[in-house]
Amino acid sequence: MSNDRPAARGDLVPSAVLGLLGTRGPTSRADIARTLDISPATVTQVTKLLISRGLVTELDHAPSQGGRPARLLGLVERQVGAIGAKVTANHVAIVDVGLDGTVRSSTSHPFNPDAPDALDALGHILGSAVDDHAGTLLGVGVGIPGSVDSQASGVVDAPTLGWTDAQVGPVLRRALGVPVLVENDVNTLAVADRLYGEGRDHSTYLVVTIGRGIGCGIVVDGALYRGAAGGAGEIGHVPLTLDGPLCGCGSRGCLEAHIGEDALVRTALERGVIGPRGTVAGLRQAAEAGDPAAREIYREAGERLGSALAGVVHTIDPEIVIILGEGIDAWQHWEPGFEASFRGHLVPSRRGLPFVIEAWDEFNWALGAASLVLASPFDSTGATGDQGELVRARLHTSVEATS
Amino acid sequence: MSNDRPAARGDLVPSAVLGLLGTRGPTSRADIARTLDISPATVTQVTKLLISRGLVTELDHAPSQGGRPARLLGLVERQVGAIGAKVTANHVAIVDVGLDGTVRSSTSHPFNPDAPDALDALGHILGSAVDDHAGTLLGVGVGIPGSVDSQASGVVDAPTLGWTDAQVGPVLRRALGVPVLVENDVNTLAVADRLYGEGRDHSTYLVVTIGRGIGCGIVVDGALYRGAAGGAGEIGHVPLTLDGPLCGCGSRGCLEAHIGEDALVRTALERGVIGPRGTVAGLRQAAEAGDPAAREIYREAGERLGSALAGVVHTIDPEIVIILGEGIDAWQHWEPGFEASFRGHLVPSRRGLPFVIEAWDEFNWALGAASLVLASPFDSTGATGDQGELVRARLHTSVEATS
DNA sequence: TCCCGTTAGTTTGCTCCTAAATAAAGGTGT
DNA sequence: ACACCTTTATTTAGGAGCAAACTAACGGGA
Structure with a gap:
């Protein structure tokens, strides 16, 4: 039993605003308020903070809708992105995507899930993708054909891979040193659709x-x-x-x-x-x-x-x-x-x-996994847990350093 | 798309506390905090308010759990309750229940849903139940074998009753002058189970x-x-x-x-x-x-x-x-x-x-409908809408008058 | 031209709730 | 007896977001 109150969110609203600007492109304050369902007053306050931190800038005026024209806000350009991986019975597909969901690179690697050191091997494959990533990496999303206890923990039962109680999350976090979110592969597609598709x-x-x-x-x-x-x-x-x-x-x-x-x-x-x-x-x-x-x-x-x-x-x-x-x-x-x-x-x-x-190609799976990370600023339900918090923190601090 | 923020809550917490005390009986502050997932500090503040208003009193100490013994809080006894009705193809079952879910009376009335003035007839049946109710009536819950657009609005499609777009909620609200919540009958059982059963x-x-x-x-x-x-x-x-x-x-x-x-x-x-x-x-x-x-x-x-x-x-x-x-x-x-x-x-x-x-008798359906009303103080999702707000308001003011 | 309606954004003063520190009141091991 | 732990409750300071009232900037009609 848990009569879910709003619950402790860190600074979720600033992150959601950043995420929105990242995925939807330039947006007016009024639009942000409507889309995220928060009050205009809050948007003003939050954007003021983000502008003062150098994360966001004011852009052009948008054409008037019959009243005062909107002033668009945009993300200050940076190299921020996420890595997504889809694990299958014989290979791992990996994509490197930007905040707006554009694929920057995609690769495929042979993989044997039955090997005793399969998780370490997966860590190595992902490790080189992490190393190759230019700029700030928000985190790594992993899609698995099986059931996952929670995104933040990442313990996996995947009959088709022969995995039972596989410690995917813990192992990868140790190997990669960045936030890692693990989820059932189909669920990653659902999340991706929410950001970029029919959702x-x-x-x-x-x-x-x-x-x-x-x-x-x-x-x-x-x-x-x-x-x-x-x-x-x-x-x-x-x-x-x-x-x-x-x-x-x-x-x-x-x-x-x-x-x-x-x-x-x-x-x-x-x-x-x-x-x-x-x-x-x-x-x-x-x-x-x-x-x-x-x-x-x-x-x-x-x-x-x-x-x-x-x-x-x-x-x-x-x-x-x-x-x-x-x-x-x-x-x-x-x-x-x-x-x-x-x-x-x-x-x-x-x-x-x-x-x-919807149209389809192999790397949709991996893109879906990446969008786990990109969606975590929107996560109001706490599904992403501590790893989501880490992603949010990285989204914030990524630019403080360079400002 | 709506990234549901907490959203406008009236004074939801005080109502939830009252509802909890009503349904679960005497409870310590610490327990309230854990059950409702709110901070102990908030519980202290809210209970202080409720005690000063004469709605709640401190009772005995509970045996120690290894630390400071808890002081139980209880509702000041009043005549507060709700009415629940289940509509079937040939009759209406009605119960009158107290805050703790105890059935005070149950009656059954012949009913013909095919009659052109069926809704008015239903209004009359429920009207006499409302009149018979002693003390403060929080509201009326109605269970219908069909689909209901929303609890607060209460527009019904019920093939087994021959109803299409039936304005059950609006008609009953006009006839009864108390909050009316309408819901699919099976859903009312699910709500009841949450309060009193396995849920x-x-x-x-x-x-x-x-x-x-x-x-x-x-x-x-x-x-x-x-x-x-x-x-x-x-x-x-x-x-x-x-x-x-x-x-x-x-x-x-x-x-x-x-x-x-x-x-x-x-x-x-x-x-x-x-x-x-x-x-x-x-x-x-x-x-x-x-x-x-x-x-x-x-x-x-x-x-x-x-x-x-x-x-x-x-x-x-x-x-x-x-x-x-x-x-x-x-x-x-x-x-x-x-x-x-x-x-x-x-x-x-x-x-x-x-x-x-679970064991079963006819009036479980009606009890389920009543628990719609009794559960509305717990409603954090807004499913009960404005009618739920009204129930909460009545729960508060019911006792202010008599204090 | 001037006023009104409309949309965009800001300021102000709140309300609700929380975290953290503290106090209170009991247990338990030595 | 004493120190120490656990659980319960309260106090304090403050954060987050809201409603309402405001200013700002535009278009259009009489």
């Missing part, structure tokens, strides 16, 4: 990924929803059938066991669409070439996804559903099955629920 | 009802989760099968269409367990008497419920699941199918998730 215009939404697994990030009132133990949104293991195919989790009939990549490949093999060494790429090519059996596999998968997502929508009641992931490039084949099933299984009042398909 | 010890949980329909209330971090449009937790319409029985909502294969009361009765009829005019009570008697076909119907229903709840658990990640409702008296027949299916469809790390079955 800017919606406060309660689902981010659904299709690919090897099926995942779901849940954002409620602008904040990531993690559940009691950080395991919310595990929709890959929602049961679709009482006795279906065996899933990697040990249960039967999980969504993932029906429409995950492995399941699609298995079905395609059974139906002779691809050969014994065929892959999901082969299945997609067959569908692209017009093979009806291949298309039927995707249609069925879309149908199943639609029905499962309808269930999730009934549970969560979001404003919008965002679908992306490495499997998205075959979406045109999913869609015929999906839309009818999704809408058909929704109650009438929610049948018009919008969903959007 | 005192858990901050994130599901309250699942079985009966005519299947419902789910979601409490996250101690606050009711309503979703973007107040429709969260509609698990009755989670699709179980792609092409199953037709549901009242127009879709096929909904959970409710499989295991709602009507579905159980239909299945029992099909299998010859009950006659053409048989009811769910008849089915239960048959199961009680040992009829294997009747027991199989319940077992299958339990199996389906278990698999659907496993899906919801994977989505929400609660600490505990609470099951109750008018169908609960047959639970012993659900259980064999339920537990195996529920646990069997959970991922290993969550397989030990606790669930509890």
Whole structure:
């Protein structure tokens, strides 16, 4: 039980203002007040402080909106950024991004999570990225395909990597000496969408990924929803059938066991669409070439996804559903099955629920992880814990030194 | 987008303290601070104010816990309470409860929601309950089997009552002249559980009802989760099968269409367990008497419920699941199918998730509705809106007059 | 032209709550 | 007995943000 009061925030408002200017570009005081939902008086005070500290400057006047024209405020240009990494079963993708989310560099590194010293190896890979970073580094975000106890602690259970109770956060913090935030990979995408995607215009939404697994990030009132133990949104293991195919989790009939990549490949093999060494790429090519059996596999998968997502929508009641992931490039084949099933299984009042398909490439995962760090100034829920505090502190002091 | 700041709170803390003392009984200052997550200093100040106003008194010392013994604080006894009502398709159940949740009276009234003046009739029924109330009435809570736009506004869509866009809140407020909070009936149970049930010890949980329909209330971090449009937790319409029985909502294969009361009765009829005019009570008697076909119907229903709840658990990640409702008296027949299916469809790390079955009688629904009002002093999320403010104001001033 | 409505930003005086230091009142080990 | 710990409660000083009232700067209509 905890009747959450506002709780001790350090100087969250200044950080949020800096973060906003960093991600949205020049903004007027009035706009800041509206966007962050704080009073104009507070904005005046905070910006006065930030200007006196040399972090922020007044820019041009914006054209009048019918009244006094706004004076835009902008961040004093500095080299401030974050590093994001996505860990997979065979490699680590890393991006270096600026405050506004622009990717400055992206690299990919082979990685073996089964090795006994896997975490140290990960520390080395990230260490060189940290060394390569020019300017002030706010922190490192790490996306993991598994469940994470909390972003700030960073202890991980990831069956697909073979990790149980892996001390990702502690080890990396010791190795890197900068704030490290660890989160489930799908959740990082949800956070990224809030900063740069559809989430800017919606406060309660689902981010659904299709690919090897099926995942779901849940954002409620602008904040990531993690559940009691950080395991919310595990929709890959929602049961679709009482006795279906065996899933990697040990249960039967999980969504993932029906429409995950492995399941699609298995079905395609059974139906002779691809050969014994065929892959999901082969299945997609067959569908692209017009093979009806291949298309039927995707249609069925879309149908199943639609029905499962309808269930999730009934549970969560979001404003919008965002679908992306490495499997998205075959979406045109999913869609015929999906839309009818999704809408058909929704109650009438929610049948018009919008969903959007977002473009995708490998490094979206890593960018998502980086946005964990970039979003931490907005963190009003305390999800980022002490590491978030550290990021805020670095955002502040980064420029005091050089002023 | 709204990066929710604490936002304008009236004097929320004094109200929360009063509410806490009302629902939990005598409590020490230190305990109040811990429970409400506010600083001891604030508690000292607030209690000083409340004592000077004659609302609160110091009571005995509690036995020492190894340090200075706590001095308990208690509410000055007054006649303060709330009225709760549950609206069904053929009657309205009403209870009158005290601050501590004790039921002072309970009545049941015939009601026809299809009548053109149904809302006025409801106003009259509740009006006499309000008139009968002795002492200060904090407000009226109304539980409705349908979706409610917001507690404070109280506009209702309730298919089972035949109501669309029904102005329940506005009409009742005009008729009664006291604060009126309207909420989905299952959600009221979730709120009640937070005050008086399992929810005192858990901050994130599901309250699942079985009966005519299947419902789910979601409490996250101690606050009711309503979703973007107040429709969260509609698990009755989670699709179980792609092409199953037709549901009242127009879709096929909904959970409710499989295991709602009507579905159980239909299945029992099909299998010859009950006659053409048989009811769910008849089915239960048959199961009680040992009829294997009747027991199989319940077992299958339990199996389906278990698999659907496993899906919801994977989505929400609660600490505990609470099951109750008018169908609960047959639970012993659900259980064999339920537990195996529920646990069997959970991922290993969550397989030990606790669930509890709570006892049930008709007036639990109405008590739940009343606790909407009693819980509003705790409302830090603003879910109760202006009506919650009014309740708080009444809680304060109720005693100023008599002091 | 001059006044009004509108939007932007600032100043002032608060309220609420907190952290930190301190006091109060009991235990416990030697 | 004494020192020391723990838990409870209060005091003090002050931070953070707000509402309300103000100034500032523009457009437009009569």
